[in-house]
Amino acid sequence: MMTRPENVLKFCPKCGSSAFHFEGERSFLCNSCKFHFFINGSAAVAALIENEKDELLLTVRAFHPNKGMLDLPGGFVDPNESAEDALNREIKEELNLDIKEAHYLGSFPNQYVYSGYTVYTCDLAFRCKVQGWNQVHIHDDISDIQFVNKENIDWNAIGAESIKKIIKAHWNM
Structure with missing residues (x-):
């Protein structure tokens, strides 16, 4: 589904880097600043x-x-x-x-x-x-x-x- 977080979130909300990668079912990790972003309900x-x-x-x-x-x-x-x-x-x-x-x-x-x-x-x-x-x-x-x-x-x-x-x-x- 195109609206799921992994298809919408492209940049790190902390540093703005595009090195922001989906880590699985519930989180993203920024390879630049190491910010770990969780998708919570x-x-x-x-x-x-x-x-x-x-x-x-x-x-x-x-x-x-x-x-x-x-x-x-x-x-x-x-x-x-x-x-x-x-x-x-x-x-x-x-x-x-x-x-x-x-x-x-x-x-x-x-x-x-x-x-x-x-x-x-x-x-x-x-x-x-x-x-x-x-x-x-x-x-x-x-x-x-x-x-x-x-x-x-x-x-x-x-x-x-x-x-x-x-x-x-x-x-x-």
């Missing part, structure tokens, strides 16, 4: 939020990757931020909702292409309860929301494989 959070009808809230992505497809609310964990803080921040930013309870479900590896580069993530899923729905307002990188249940979910409309796996784990499918 980025942490991301995903919230499973159900309404009083036990329907799951899904968002519609406003931007690429997977623009127009369904997703769970959430996003990347910022540097020096806990997953729990990122979860609260992302849900507030995207939906203007406050989380009153969050319980960790599990982690799910993912990869997607952004700006012509494959980004590897470890999606941390949380089952959440919110303080109320009367303040919900769509912001940030979502264009709409939908509520779905097991019977009416369109699996083909969900953009990321990890999100499908998270939802299936949530519903014990």
